[in-house]
Amino acid sequence: MTSSSLEAAGTIAPPRADSDAPIRKAASGIEGLDEITGGGLPAARTTLVVGGPGAGKTVLALQSLVHAASELGEPGIFVAFEENSRQIIGNAATFGWDLPGLETQRLFFLDARLAPSTVQAGDFDISGILAGLAAKAREMGARRIVFDGIDVLLTLLDDPAKERREIYRLQEWLLASGLTAIITAKASEGDRVSTERYAFMQFMVDAVVSLHHRMMDRVSLRGLRVMKYRGSSFFESEFPMVIAPTGIEVATFGNADLEYDVSTERVSTGVPRLDTMLDGGYYRGSGVLISGAPGVAKTTLAGAFANAACLRGERVLYVSFDEAGSQIVRNLRSVGIDLEPHRDAGLLEMHSTRTESRSSEDHLIGLKQRITAFRPRHMIVDPLSALGKTGGHVAAVHASLRLLDYARALGITTVCTSLVADEAMEESTTTQISTIADTWIHLAYLIHGGERNRTLTIVKSRGMKHSNQVRELLLSSEGITLADVFTSGGEVLVGTARWEREMELRNATANRRVERARRRKTAEKEEARLRAHIAALEAELEAQHFESELLVDEEQQELRRRGDDYAELLRLRHADPDTERTDDGRSAHSGR
Amino acid sequence: MERMVLRLYVAGDGPNSAAARANLRRLLAGCDPATYTLEIVDCLRHPMRALQEGVLVTPTLLRLAPEPTCTIVGSLSDSARVLEALGLHDTTQAVSQDA
Structure with missing residues (x-):
């Protein structure tokens, strides 16, 4: 029997969403994971979370369930195959999740562990518990369910054929329930049983998330990778993951569409x-x-x-x-x-x-x-x-x-x-x-x-x-x-x-200044020389002038002397005064 | 001797459940009906009981008395293990020896 024949039966599988319609997504509330998957896990479908011991499978499943119950108002059921549900609730308290508060109305925990003293005598199946869960889901209006540690249950079956039969039974039940489901399973790399088991389960589910925990340089490193998402695109890389004080965070590049208040200050x-x-x-x-x-x-x-x-x-x-x-x-x-x-x-x-x-x-x-x-x-x-x-x-x-x-x-x-x-x-x-x-x-x-x-x-x-x-x-x-x-x-x-270049420039400036000073000095000297020259010429000019005046003077004196001599001559000759010579000077002279 | 109280959880008429019912009847055939009580719970009809009473798989056979209680899961096809777990081992052996 295959899943397609189950669907063909029609009475078992609920009417699937129109294949052309985009797949609905149910937010996991885990920072980063919803971004990688473009909105969350496939709604009303099943996601398989695989990883080694301590990889964070239970935390991831529980965080998503708590988010749905507290933030989205979607009631959920947690089926714990591996751990005691009280332990899980206690662990959740360290993340600040108020499980006891939510438990009263929106969360239901089921311990699904077989007591160690249980005697196994023949084949068994999970029909009974599934019937119970279906009734419980109806009663509380659950939208989500987690089957945590399915590998523990499968190991009890101790036979690959029986395991497959029960996985089919679970798959059939999940399809009919319409719940958004997470199944977690321990998978060790290189282990043949788990490899075969999950190869088969991966085919059955709509999405697969793989968690890794390894040591590098003695430092703990966690990683998350979405390996499959039917009907949706997703980022295929492995992303770093941490189990932070408030739960799982997956490191993505951040939302590129995020609008920040951009300051211009x-x-x-x-x-x-x-x-x-x-x-x-x-x-x-x-x-x-x-x-x-x-x-x-x-x-x-x-x-x-x-x-x-x-x-x-x-x-x-x-x-x-x-x-x-x-x-x-x-x-x-x-x-x-x-x-x-x-x-x-x-x-x-x-x-x-x-x-x-x-x-x-x-x-x-x-x-x-x-x-x-x-x-x-x-x-x-x-x-x-x-x-x-x-x-x-x-x-x-x-x-x-x-x-x-x-x-x-x-x-x-x-x-x-x-x-x-x-x-x-x-x-x-x-x-x-x-x-x-x-x-x-x-x-x-x-x-x-x-x-x-x-x-x-x-x-x-x-x-x-x-x-x-x-x-x-x-x-x-x-x-x-x-x-x-x-x-x-x-x-x-x-x-x-x-510095040298600066010095060069400084020196050049200084040189120019000195040169200017020198040339100014020269010019001043020349001016002084010219001025001296002018002074000398002026002195010469003055001398010349004096000389010429002297000559004029001499001439007058000589003329006067000649005039006096003439008058003397006339006196001596007792001649009449010359009519032509009637100037006062001569009269004065003559009057002397 | 304290009366034995048994409860068998089954899921409708599924193969394992049907086999468990048949096997249990066969195993109890040799016992005096007065020494035990048997309740058969069909989880498909009373789904909440499986949840409330901690039944994970079907079929599950509980021996509620005498103390200590014991749990046997499976179709009860392994008769020897069932009888041993229920403490009926001696009786059946005695019967077979007598025969």
Whole structure:
């Protein structure tokens, strides 16, 4: 007998939804899973959840049931084949789920374990319990059901043919019930019995979710993969998963359609010239990535931002990996950034943690808790790349992206530093992070003329004008300053080369000044010479003038002398006065 | 001797349930009807009873008295195990020896 013959029987299978109609989906309420499946598990159908021991099958099934009961008002039934239902309820309490409260009206737990003392004498089946469950489902109006640990039941049957018969029976019952069902089953990789068993079950159900739990670098890593979803598209990749204090979370890339309140307000970077380069600073609530090699002042740049924010009275959560908070505070003080008063004032919280021994997803959970508790306006993650140190690269990228997404949704400005040791790493890690970062600043060492100097470049900055100029980053006890760099023959000059170039320019200016002075002196001298010359000529002119006057004088004297002599002559001759000579002078002379 | 109280849960006339009924009748044939009571519960007719009384699979045979109670699941085709579990082993053996 096959499922198609069951359906053909018509009396057993309920009328299936029109095959053209899009499949209805029932939200699982598990962050990420509903996104991967485009809305949830197939409604009124069966989903098989397989995984090794401790992979989180029971939690996933129960969480989905609790979500439906408490959030959607859909009553549900939990059939526990493996664990005692009281234990399950107790475990659920650690996630903050109020099962006893829900149990009174919307949840029903059934212990479906055979007592160890049970004697087995011949074949049996599950018709009786299914009849009971059908009655219970009707009575409470259940919409969902979980069969947890079906493998325990199947193992009792001890025969593949009988197992299949009971699985068919269950399948038939589920189809008739119209309930949205989750069946969980333990599956160990490489185990022949479970492989055969689930190959068969996977064919029977509408969706299959596989859970993994493994160790990598001594760090626990969980993963979730949807392997099958009849009638619907889904993301086929394996996604990192964590069992968080509030239940399962599956790490996805975040909902691309999510609309955030995008702020146009600018917040200072803490470096005035960088603010200018960014046309005012970072956008509030945006994600900023500062990448660069070790020691290139990433932390200092992040610290300057934190300092500026605290000075405005805004809270900052400073997350540092593998470096104590007080150590960072001390190091920043040496470059003129004093965070200590902000720490004392409760504006700054330093959250230091070790990357080892926890997976990136665990870190993410921890950070979310800190954010919830401290409610910062800004967050610094230094370095974000530390998340990738243990437990896998892909998981780290996921965690990083989700952290940025989470902060963005809360309007928290996030400044992340990222260690880039070489170009290859830049390609793999930073680029992926940079896709979600709004502003990406790259700090680099420029080796030129036998020295290393720091440069700052804005690789990108979404939605704002920004400078394309490379600046030299200078650290001093006064803090960070940015200096222009000189380009020469297509090469950027920094450090001594820049200094030399600046000196050259200064010298050239000085030379010009000296030259001008020299020429002015020469000109003055020439003027003086000319003036002297003029003076000499004037003196000569005066002398000439004097000479000519002297000559005139002499001539008059001579004429007068000649006149006197003539008069004397006349006197001596006793002649008549000459009528022609009647001037007073001569009369006066004559009167003498 | 304390009276034996038995209860057999079946699911309609399914193959296992039908076999269990037949097997149990055969096994009890040698017993004095006065020494036991037998209740047969059809889970298809009284579905809530299976849930309330912790019956997971059908058929299930409960010996409610004498203490301690015992649970036997299956079609009861393995006579020796059923009789041993119910504590009827000696009697039947005695009967067979007498015969």
